[in-house]
Amino acid sequence: MNSIFLIGYYGYGNFGDEVLLKTFINKLKGNGKWKRIHVLSTKYHSHDKITYIPRFSFFHIFRAVRQSDIVLFGGGGIFQDTTSSKSLYYYIFLILLAKLTGKKVLVAFQGIGPLKRRINHYIFRYVIDHFLDYVSLRDVESLQLLKNTVKVRRPLQYFDDPSLSFFRDSVDLTTMNNLENVLGLNVRQTGNEEINADHFAAIINRIVEKYNVSLKFFILQEEHELDLVTKINSMLTVKATVCQLTIDNFTEVFKCNYLLAMRLHLLILAFSANIRFLGITYDPKVSNFLDGVDTGKVSLDLDTLETKLEQLLSGNVKKRNDEIFEGKINSVEAGFKALFDLINDGGSPGNGTV
Template sequence: MKKIALVGYFGWGNFGDELFLKVHRQELGKHYELNVANDLLVQPYFSRPVSEIVDESDAILIGGGDLLNPLRVSDLYWQTEYLRKPTFVYGLGVPNQPFRRENVLEFYRKFFAHENCKLIVARDVESYNWIKENLDPGDKLTWYPDPVCALDRPAPGKTEKGVFGVVMREHRSRSDDLSHLESAISRARELGYKIRHIALATDSLGEGDLALARELAQPGDEVVHSESLDELCIELSKVELLATIKFHGLVVGTMYGVPAIAMSVTPKNRNFLRMIERPEMLVSYTNEGLADRVVKYPSRIHQRVRASLYYRALDGYKLLRTELAKALD
């Protein structure tokens, strides 16, 4: 069985990235042996030369996530050594789109133009357009919805009417001013909601998120956490309305039909909400308008929207398998 080295933000316990691993295994694991490239969670990320990892692999799969940073080149995601083998970039997003450094863009142009960079799949049309306009990778570029939309999720729990789910994250960029979030939670209580704080991470990142959830919780609130990705998905499925700072809280909630307020004003959240025609649900946790998005009778995400995302994301993996087969078989 041919071996693929997986390159991404794997091992830290970030909800979305661990789901990327799960869906990669679901869609590729029957055909290829999949191995995470990095074995360290701190720089230099690899305990041995990258060339050895590449030599042991038949192909490299980079992604998904916001890995195409126009301001700097990651030593984890963009090793030129990878290009000694057929390399595939999948589920790619672009953070910091208004900002760029020309030397960084030139690196990406050369990387994508290399003959061994076989396929580049963006996760939304906006990222696709940015890559096309700024990096000119040619016809190897396309886009499909976020890979996690293709995940075979566990069966949803029974929707608990009147439960407002809150997902925050402990991060160095987090504002100390949580007053608008607290106002939104108070608004939910006034409308009769029970508050459930969901620590949406595992491993080392889960510890910080769980501590923050406990800090935010008031008497009578629930705090839930699990080291199981399936259990975390089920917790998202059960709430009636969700407010999440995490992008994949939004994605997984959407795929269960749960309406979600995206509390981080990032390109990926904006683009996904535009894709599902809910742009009004983008409001930062530091914005005084957040409480206005908390309503008593939220509209669930229609099954047609969810089915479209699911089958389009599956089509993306079909293309990836086809291109892998061309390069390796």
């Protein structure tokens, strides 16, 4: 059949997930084996040998599974129970459906957790140990969660986030020769502890007055960001422009000298483009990435934000460490090689960082 079913949180207008989807599609097409790629999304349509499958249509999902040789869970952090267990159980159901129809099930470059409910530890451990043909993770923290807390028995490996490869191939440094004096901003609602909009706006107002920078908000998922951005922007003395970031216009970020952001894949983009940046740590995946690239971070309480921003705009925050960057790129490429070696040859998964 030479068909693969790619599963993730695709189709909801989340910039990070759409970057991951584009990354996997590019890699699959480059592999040259696939006559048809199915993608789990929000509605049914077909384009350029890619069929998008509505995630709540059992008929379309079952048909896509039956028509595929391999079911691949590609990138992101879909295996978690932060708000409820429903999403976790949904993806576990897809794994079981694929195995019941005799398909290979591969999980690649996944971030795992949080898994807060103990019953989910037992369920997910059993699924990983008995129903998956391949597992790779996107960070050491996911590996430690599975090994030390969930107590998974099977061998595990991790590689860096695959979006690094996409951004590396997409970044054209010649577009960055005439940088404007712009501070890029990105904030989001988290559902738990939230940013204090008044405090945030007051700090940004003082920074603008002192450093005479222009401001540009980047929205990566309107549902979780637009209201907060609108509220903060209404309190700024110098209004920021607002850009809805997509897979087609993400080079707008290159017009910024500096970036303050919460979203993981915007931080990864800044790192890839060698833009000085600070991250606001609302989620372990963001903190883990910032620690791994040796750059500045602030917590949601914003206690150190003003000091860190002054350091950023004064040039006292380091630019990208090229050795770290190349190491992460090599890690991603090793991850894809391990994945495609298994797909193409039916061999062992290869060597990752264990």
